[in-house]
Amino acid sequence: MSGGGLLRLARASAWHRRFGLGLVLASIALATFLLLAVERGRVALREGFTQSISGTDLIVGARTGSVQLLLYSVFHLGSPTNTIRWRSVQALAADPAVAWVVPISLGDSHRGFPAVSYTHLRAHET
Numbered sequence: 001m002s003g004g005g006l007l008r009l010a011r012a013s014a015w016h017r018r019f020g021l022g023l024v025l026a027s028i029a030l031a032t033f034l035l036l037a038v039e040r041g042r043v044a045l046r047e048g049f050t051q052s053i054s055g056t057d058l059i060v061g062a063r064t065g066s067v068q069l070l071l072y073s074v075f076h077l078g079s080p081t082n083t084i085r086w087r088s089v090q091a092l093a094a095d096p097a098v099a100w101v102v103p104i105s106l107g108d109s110h111r112g113f114p115a116v117s118y119t120h121l122r123a124h125e126t
Helices: 005-015 018-053 066-075 085-096
Strands: none
Touching: 005 018, 018 066
């Protein structure tokens, strides 16, 4: 069989199986789209997390798990645990190694949404 005859035979075979071939092509296109969408979402999520936490050198809080403290103080996810005393915050602000302190008080809510209260303490002029 010549090259032209083989091509004609393949075209005829594809035409008779057009529904199945269309389904295969549609599923490949959908799988590719989903793969790219998931990858783009993963990258966007990582960038969003990095931008949310950038500039934070240290998070200080009462005894709890470090992930729980991070999630609750930065992203307001989870439930509040113990708090630290105001004089502990003032002692941190008085430390010469600390440039500035932003104490955040969490735990109150308004209509089911968490209420955030904070004040800015400049520890030392830089």
